Amino acid sequence: MATAAESGGGADLRSERIAGGILPKVLNTFDMVAIFVAIVLFITNASVISGAGAAAYIYWILGFLTFLIPGAIVTGQLGLMFPGEGSIYVWTNKAFGAFMGFFAGFCAWWPGILVMIATGDIVVSFIQQLNSNFLTEPWQQGLMIIAVIAFSFILSVLRFRATQNFVNIVFVAYGGAILLIGLAGVLWLIGGHAPQTNFTAQSWALTRSNYTFYGLVILALLGIEVPLNMGVEISNPRAITRYLLWGSTVVIVAYLIGTFGVMLAASPSSYGSPAAVAQAVQNGFGSAGTVIGTIVTIIFIGFFLFNTAVYNYSFGRLIFVSGLDRRLPTWMSRVNANRVPWVAVLVQSIISAFFAALAFIIVPYTLQTGFKPTDLSTVVYNILQAAVTVIWCISMVILFVDVIIIRFRYHEAFTRARLAPDWVFYLCSALGLLASAVGVAVIFISPWIPSLMNTTQWDLWIGGIGVLSLIIGALIFFIGQATIKTKVSDEEVMAEVTGERATG
Secondary structure, three states, X not given: OOOOOOOOOOOOOHHHHHHHHHOOOOEOHHHHHHHHHXXXXXXXXXXXXXXXXXXXXXXXXXXXXXXXXXXXXXXXHHHHHOOOEOOHHHHHHHHHOHHHHHHHHHHHHHHHHHHHHHHHHHHHHHHHHHOOOOOOOHHHHHHHHHHHHHHHHHHHOOOHHHHHHHHHHHHHHHHHHHHHHHHHHHHHHHOOOOXXXXXXXXXXXXXXXXXXXXXHHHHHOOOOOHHHHEHHHEOOOHHHHHHHHHHHHHHHHHHHHHHHHHHHHOOHHHOOOOHHHHHHHHHHOHHHHHHHHHHHHHHHHHHHHHHHHHHHHHHHHHHHHHHHOOOOOHHHHOOOXXXXXHHHHHHHHHHHHHHHXXXXXXXXXXXXXXXXXXXHHHHHHHHHHHHHHHHHHHHHHHHHHHHHHHHHHOHHHHXXXXXXXXXXXXXXXXXXXXXXXXXXXXXXXXOOOOOOOOHHHHHHHHHHHHHHHHHHHHHXXXXXXXXXXXXXXXHHHHHHHHXXXXXX
């Protein structure tokens, strides 16, 4: 007998019922911490936040207290209550029903597409750090980014345990490289050098000239909930709270260490560039700096290569569950012999590669705008990244509302799984909503490329692309609802996605 899959606010989603029977449970606490760090910890952000001077430490701490920690508490609570595949997609279905669930999932998924371009671009930046004559033209950079995305696809469709083992190894090396950045700052001081950044009392002040750095800290901490896109693949439910505890701790310590090393040993002129972290190592280690700096750069290249794969396979799970629940065509959820959702990963790899080509190859060399190809590729890239960051913050707004709605709708289950008193969740929700709003506002207040676009132009492009993206997300849901009408059983869906014959 066919089982209805359409779930409103309270019913189980089909993906909750069957995803665990399709995907293997292979993730332990260490794996989840590594994934969390890969998603959240871009140590290159330390060089950006260092531009605030000594006040950077205050902004980091404010970001940890008002966004990272509240987000971890809320995510832990919802993850324990509903540990299904898809994280915010599942939780928002529970809180608001099918449309908002899909919409929240879209807002959480869309950023992953363009962040893969960002990680590829960071790889380009570190390659240029090794040799400034490499990848100087936009088309060369675009091809390298597409190659990084293709590599991430290959990694993402291998046996998941094997891929995750590679990620774990790179994660350990990444941690070691970050420690070297902090050590470089210490050695710089021991060598008798003054800190490169001014640490006078005035530099600690929070002022109108540096308050936008708080918003940048919030943007640097996005992605708290993403590891739970793979909720049914966790071998032990206790890993949910453990990864949030240890992952948050690693992120906090690493960002403070990285900022310390950059602000002490790297030239202020390098702040804002990925090169600043490598420069800190080169300066701090003196005669050995060139060799150690090169090793650190190579480690960072490796990390962001594998980091792109983490984004690819973790965000691909949102397409996977949408296919199972028939919000998208079921074939989107097909898995290969390794029980990996290869079609979802392939689809988003193609979309990401297309936008990389658009930003670095097609637009810069076909449109006559008065910009040089290099400048135009910078404009297009930054506009896309900023617009999608706005959407990611919107998904976090939904997350912080979800926990309050679910507390009322599922009060008994909430109480059984409760991690903290109710007032803590209200406080977390209020702080998270405020921080997310600031994260959005700062993008519009402070253009990322003021030398190429004024605030009005920037705001129009960011706002236009953001609104268009949200409209597309809503349209996809309604088109899916209108075209995917056939009622099928759980067994039939499982047979289609696994390629096995349905029984019974």
